[in-house]
Amino acid sequence: MTASEAPTTALGAGPGFVVQLDAFSGPLDLLLHLLREEQIEIAEIPIARIADQFLSAIQDLGLNQAADYLDMASRLVRLKAQMLLPRRSEEDGWEDPRAELVRRLLEYQQIREIAIWLGRAAERRSEQLVRGFLPPAPPLPPVPLTLDLLEMLQAVERVVAAIPSPVLHRVVARPLDVETATRRIEQLLEEREEIGWLDALGSRPTIVDVLSTLLALLELAKRGTLRLVQPAAFAPMVIARDPARSAA
Numbered sequence: 001m002t003a004s005e006a007p008t009t010a011l012g013a014g015p016g017f018v019v020q021l022d023a024f025s026g027p028l029d030l031l032l033h034l035l036r037e038e039q040i041e042i043a044e045i046p047i048a049r050i051a052d053q054f055l056s057a058i059q060d061l062g063l064n065q066a067a068d069y070l071d072m073a074s075r076l077v078r079l080k081a082q083m084l085l086p087r088r089s090e091e092d093g094w095e096d097p098r099a100e101l102v103r104r105l106l107e108y109q110q111i112r113e114i115a116i117w118l119g120r121a122a123e124r125r126s127e128q129l130v131r132g133f134l135p136p137a138p139p140l141p142p143v144p145l146t147l148d149l150l151e152m153l154q155a156v157e158r159v160v161a162a163i164p165s166p167v168l169h170r171v172v173a174r175p176l177d178v179e180t181a182t183r184r185i186e187q188l189l190e191e192r193e194e195i196g197w198l199d200a201l202g203s204r205p206t207i208v209d210v211l212s213t214l215l216a217l218l219e220l221a222k223r224g225t226l227r228l229v230q231p232a233a234f235a236p237m238v239i240a241r242d243p244a245r246s247a248a
Contacts, residue, residue, distance in 0.1 A: 027072035051076035181216035
């Protein structure tokens with residue numbers, strides 16, 4: 001129900017308590033509001049006081065023609081009368097007449113809290129997303145692969161055609177001339193006590209001359225004819241005549 005006038009009146013709770021009619025969505029909402037104002041637990045609802053405040057509220061708010069509010073008022077009055085009757089002991093099967101009202105109030109309170117939460121969630125969503133926003137569609141699953149025999153053979157043919165042809169290298173054996181290199185080294189050491197690596201190679205050496213000279217030096221060093229000395233790291237190698245061999 002909607003009020004025809006703006007906020008209006010004070011309930012019996014004392015001066016300064018003003019009821020906003022638009023804030024209530026039914027008699028349970030108004031009743032729950034009265035309990036909160038009085039700071040009373042729902043399970044301990046004082047029927048006599050709340051019933052009087054409820055009747056005063058609906059009269060002051062002009063709700064005398066609202067059937068649902070009047071129905072709640074009649075229930076409260078009946079509960080008030082039942083609470084005033086002499087109470088028998090619980091062992092005789094006495095049930096609290098407020099039980100049904102307490103249950104309805106607890107259910108209404110839960111629904112109201114859920115509605116408030118949903119409303120705030122909708123506000124947050126409206127702040128993050130513009131009106132009419134639709135989330136992007138999830139990616140479609142990949143289409144299953146379907147191939148017939150002809151397509152598969154064509155695919156194999158394309159793969160085979162893309163394989164490069166193997167490159168063959170022909171290796172030509174080049175014989176080394178170790179004997180010539182040995183004679184050249186021995187001749188140089190007869191003329192000088194020390195020679196350098198470049199001296200042993202001769203003029204315009206080829207790769208065959210380099211390998212032949214290296215093998216000849218190793219063989220002569222093995223025989224004790226000469227010594228291979230490197231004065232420092234990365235320094236040119238010095239080929240020296242073996243003094244013990246020379247003395248003999």
